[in-house]
Amino acid sequence: MNKLQTNWTDHWGFARDFGLDGEERIATERYTSPEIYQQEKDKLFRKTWLAVARVSEIPEPGDYIKRKILTLDAEVVIVRDKKDGVIRAFYNACPHRGVALVRECGGQTGVFVCPYHGWSFKTDGKLLGIPGSENFPQIDRKQTGLAPVHCDIWNGYIFLNFDEEPRQTLAEYLGELGELYAELPFADYRHAVDIIQDAPTNWKNFLDAFNEGYHVAVLHAKSLPALATKENPLNHMYDQAFMAPHSHATIQSNPDYRPAGKVEQLVFRAIGEGALNKSGGGDGSPPARPFGTARGVNRIGLPSTSSELINVFPLSQFHPTALGYMWFQFWPLSHERVRFATRVYFASKPRSYRDKFVEVFMCTKHRDVVSEDVAMTHVQQIGMKSGGLKHINIGEMEPLVRFTHGQIQEYLNRQDPC
Ligand code: FES
Ligand SMILES: [Fe+2]
Structure with missing residues (x-):
C-alpha cells in the first residue's frame, strides 16, 4: 500500500x-x-477509545486526576493504584447517592472519601467503609465499588472507552x-x-x-x-x-x-x-x-x-x-x-x-x-x-x-x- x-x-x-x-x-x-x-x-x-491524558500526569502510586468528558456528560477519576501501581478509571459518582466523589482537579491519596456521608473507597475502586454500615443490609460490599470505565495505555497515553463491553481492545482498535x-x-x-x-x-x-x-x-x-x-x-x-x-x-x-x-x-x-x-x-x-x-x-x-x-x-x-x-x-x-x-x-x-x-x-x-x-x-x-x-x-x-x-x-x- x-x-x-x-x-x-x-x-x-x-x-x-x-x-x-x-x-x-x-x-x-x-x-x-x-x-x-x-x-x-x-x-x-x-x-471508540478516546485519548484523555498522559501517564506522566500520574507518575506515583496514589496519584489521581479528574477529567470532565463533556461530550459524554461524564466526569472520570483516573488513578494510579496505591498498591499495585495499575492505572484505572472510574466514574466520579459515589454509589451511595451519586455525589461527585472527587472535587479537586487531582492529587495524591490512598483513599477516596465521599464529602457527603463519608463512604470511602480504595484506589482500586473497591468499597472500604460505610459509616453506619448496619443500616445498609442490601449492600454487597464486593459489588459496591466505584463504577469502572475501560482504561488502557498506548505509548504513554491513557485512553478511555465508555462502552459497557468494548468490541476491541485498545491495541486492536489502534491496529496498524x-x-x-x-x-x-x-x-x-x-x-x-x-x-x-x-x-x-x-x-x-x-x-x-x-x-x-x-x-x-x-x-x-x-x-x-x-x-x-x-x-x-x-x-x-x-x-x-x-x-x-x-x-x-x-x-x-x-x-x-x-x-x-x-x-x-x-x-x-x-x-x-x-x-x-x-x-x-x-x-x-x-x-x-x-x-x-x-x-x-x-x-x-x-x-x-x-x-x-x-x-x-x-x-x-x-x-x-x-x-x-x-x-x-x-x-x-x-x-x-x-x-x-x-x-x-x-x-x-x-x-x-x-x-x-x-x-x-x-x-x-x-x-x-x-x-x-x-x-x-x-x-x-x-x-x-x-x-x-x-x-x-x-x-x-x-x-x-x-x-x-x-x-x-x-x-x-x-x-x-x-
Ligand atoms: S453520596 Fe457519597 S456517601 Fe452519600
Ligand atoms: Fe486551518
Whole structure:
C-alpha cells in the first residue's frame, strides 16, 4: 500500500487510488442535525477509545486526576493504584447517592472519601467503609465499588472507552497505526502549554479543516505563509494514508521561506539553534529524541516538513514537529459547538528569556491560526443551517475528509445495541 513519492502529481494519483472510495458529496444534515449528533454520541464517541491524558500526569502510586468528558456528560477519576501501581478509571459518582466523589482537579491519596456521608473507597475502586454500615443490609460490599470505565495505555497515553463491553481492545482498535507510531518519543517532551478554543460549529466542520491543507493558502495566507511551495502551492498533504479508522499524512513546509519581520527572524534563529528542544529536561536527563528520525514520520522523505498528521479516530490528532509535538483534541459540546483543546509539548521548560519568548511566540501563533479556523467554521455552520444547501462537495485532494466521514458513517450504520 505504501508507494511513497514526493512528487505531488504522482502523489495525487496515489491518494486517488486509496482515498476516493469515500463520499464526494456529504449531506449538510450530518453537520446540523441534533438527532444525528445524538447518534454520534451513542454509536461513535461511546464506542471508540478516546485519548484523555498522559501517564506522566500520574507518575506515583496514589496519584489521581479528574477529567470532565463533556461530550459524554461524564466526569472520570483516573488513578494510579496505591498498591499495585495499575492505572484505572472510574466514574466520579459515589454509589451511595451519586455525589461527585472527587472535587479537586487531582492529587495524591490512598483513599477516596465521599464529602457527603463519608463512604470511602480504595484506589482500586473497591468499597472500604460505610459509616453506619448496619443500616445498609442490601449492600454487597464486593459489588459496591466505584463504577469502572475501560482504561488502557498506548505509548504513554491513557485512553478511555465508555462502552459497557468494548468490541476491541485498545491495541486492536489502534491496529496498524498504533504499531507504526508505538515508539514515537512522546515521553521525552515533558513541558506542556494548553490552548483551549471553543468554536460555534459542528465538530466535523472543525475536524475537516485539520484534515486538508487546501484552505491554508487562502484562509491562512497571512498567518501561515511558510508552507506553500512552488510545486504544491495549494498545500495538499503528502503520504495521505488510511489505517482504518485512523489515518495520517505528512505536511510540507517551504525550505526557502524567510520571514520578513524582525521578531519572526529572531524566533527562527532561536529554533535553528535548538531553543527549547536540545537541552534535555534540565535535571540531568538526556536531550529529547527528535521526531524527525522516528519510525513512521515523513516516510516519503520530504526535504522540508511542517509536521506529521496522525489522526487517532475520531477525536484526537498528534502533530510531531521540529520543536516538539502538539496534541489536538476535538471535543463536541453539542451539534453546533466544539471545544478544540491543543496541548503543545516542548522538551523542557524555558530556561532563558529567549526560550520563553520563543515558546510564547509559537503558542500565540498557533492560537491566531486556529482563531481563523474558528471564525471560518462558524460562518460555515451558518451557511449549512440556512436550509438551502443540501450537500457539500469534497475534492479529490481532500481524501482524509472523505475517508473520515466514511468511517463515521460506518459506526453510525452499525446495528449493535447502544
Ligand atoms: S453520596 Fe457519597 S456517601 Fe452519600
Ligand atoms: Fe486551518
